[in-house]
Amino acid sequence: MQVGNVTTPFGRRPMTLALVKRQFTTAEIKSGKTADKWKVFRDASQARALLGIQDRGLAVLDALLTLVLQACPEIMMYRPGGAVSSWRDLMAAAVVVRSMLGVGPSAYQDACEVMGPENAAATIAxxxxxAGHINSAGGYLRDLTAKAPQGEFSLGPMLMALMRANGGSGRLAS
Structure with a gap:
């Protein structure tokens, strides 16, 4: 294995030929091609022992769940015991909240297909x-769903705005 030092944004780092080859392969991917990060996360979580992935490697995506729950603590009331400890719990709570808010099943299904089920659940949260500031939750979700494919809607800014509105209180009760 040949190794050389290159300068990266993080300083000089050793770089193997395999890494250089991977960079060239990545550069050949056509623009517009996407991957569903949550499907990758679920698949990696299920196969972590086989792939040798440590829990630390999946912690970043789990940290996003914590951020969603800090920005949107009300969603936790819609799970038994008020505990949302996984993305699956959040998605189950979102289904309950969806019907309570008057969001039709087709609007939520469309959001799940376009944004992915985790992002759709976080959007419902x-x-x-x-909810007190939104006239039609179903119409709002449909609008966000229509904007998502063009990159006009991203969950991050919405979560950050809620964190600021909540005073960044981190009212997480888990």
């Missing part, structure tokens, strides 16, 4: 937080 955000809508719940601001």
């Amino acid at each position: 955000c809508i719940l937080e601001r």
Whole structure:
């Protein structure tokens, strides 16, 4: 194995030929091609022992769940015991909240298909937080779903705005 030092944004680092080859392969991917990060996360979680992935490697995506729950603590009331400890719990709570907010099944299904089920559930949690300021939760979700493929909607800014509105209180009760 040949190794050389290269300068990266993080300083000089050793780089193997395999890493250089991977970079060239990545550069050949056509623009517009996407991957569903949550499907990758679920698959990696299920196969972590086989792939040799440590828990630490999956912690970043789990940290996003914590951020969603800090920004949107109201969603936790819709799970038995008020505990949302996984993305699956959040998605189950979102289904309950969806019907409570008057969001039709087809609007939620479309959001799940376009954004992915985890992002759709987090979006429902955000809508719940601001329900008093939204006239039509179903219409709002449909609008966000239509904007998502063009990159006009991203969950991150919505979560950050809720964190600021909540005073960054981190009212997480888990």
